[in-house]
Amino acid sequence: MWWPDIRDEGWDPFDEMRRLQREVNRLFNGYGPQTGEIPALNVYSKEDDVMVTAELPGVNAEKLDISVQGNVCTIQGTKDAEDKAEDVVCHRLERSSGSFSRSFRLPFEVQEDQVKASLDKGILTLHLPRAEASKPKKIEINAS
Amino acid sequence: MTEAKQDKLERKKKQDIELTQDQPVFSPATDIYEKDDAILVICDMPGVSDSDIDITLENDVLSIIGRQHVDVPDGFKAVHQGYQSGILRRAFTITTAIDQDKIDAKLNNGVLHVVLPKTAAATPKKIEVKTA
Numbered sequence: 001m002w003w004p005d006i007r008d009e010g011w012d013p014f015d016e017m018r019r020l021q022r023e024v025n026r027l028f029n030g031y032g033p034q035t036g037e038i039p040a041l042n043v044y045s046k047e048d049d050v051m052v053t054a055e056l057p058g059v060n061a062e063k064l065d066i067s068v069q070g071n072v073c074t075i076q077g078t079k080d081a082e083d084k085a086e087d088v089v090c091h092r093l094e095r096s097s098g099s100f101s102r103s104f105r106l107p108f109e110v111q112e113d114q115v116k117a118s119l120d121k122g123i124l125t126l127h128l129p130r131a132e133a134s135k136p137k138k139i140e141i142n143a144s
Numbered sequence: 145m146t147e148a149k150q151d152k153l154e155r156k157k158k159q160d161i162e163l164t165q166d167q168p169v170f171s172p173a174t175d176i177y178e179k180d181d182a183i184l185v186i187c188d189m190p191g192v193s194d195s196d197i198d199i200t201l202e203n204d205v206l207s208i209i210g211r212q213h214v215d216v217p218d219g220f221k222a223v224h225q226g227y228q229s230g231i232l233r234r235a236f237t238i239t240t241a242i243d244q245d246k247i248d249a250k251l252n253n254g255v256l257h258v259v260l261p262k263t264a265a266a267t268p269k270k271i272e273v274k275t276a
Contacts (some may be wrong), residue, residue, distance in 0.1 A: 042222065042225050054226075059253070084177055094174050121192065122190035
């Protein structure tokens with residue numbers, strides 16, 4: 001049986017197993033709402049415009065940080081845990097708290113000074129218009 | 145069949161009832177805290193207006209239903225869907241007696257807070273032990 005030379009190639013049969021483990025983990029990630037990337041995003045597009053919405057219940061606008069650089073947009077923020085009195089018994093704790101960050105790449109450069117963001121009823125809406133410089137230029141054909 | 149069992153069966157039947165609207169139904173994440181005099185239910189309700197929330201307490205069952213209204217903005221088309229919108233529904237059995245008239249619900253920033261005050265009879269009374 002052919003067996004690669006471990007000393008020369010640095011091949012490790014456990015590498016294959018770890019790779020398989022990674023693949024399986026990746027497969028089951030995103031199964032259910034808790035795992036996967038946070039926050040989940042919906043993306044809508046128009047000719048030269050992209051709109052991104054995210055569900056962020058309980059996140060204050062002050063605790064939200066949105067930045068755009070070139071064609072990469074980053075949403076960062078912190079969701080504070082509820083303030084509660086001392087003599088309180090907790091029966092159920094499903095709502096997550098803590099910080100999150102998500103970046104995504106758009107197919108075009110964004111006009112950074114015209115990005116609009118609003119937070120209403122726990123839904124973040126981002127308006128990302130395409131930069132003038134990156135818009136395709138229509139070339140007129142002169143018929144002679 | 146004992147009465148308790150019958151009750152359980154009824155409850156099971158209730159849970160199987162489908163909604164008439166053809167919208168996905170989700171269970172929103174919920175925190176429940178209990179104090180000596182009240183129960184606090186905190187429920188994530190993003191994109192739900194206060195007029196679209198129904199909270200009922202009937203036969204010890206607290207049910208919370210919220211309807212999300214999300215429209216695709218004009219001229220845009222959806223290109224990626226990371227989450228779905230629909231109906232958010234949760235139901236809990238409350239075992240303590242609740243003062244129905246004093247239930248208070250607030251919706252803030254997409255989070256619903258429901259305070260269910262216990263009746264005076266259900267609030268535990270501390271009994272002092274006297275040393276003779």
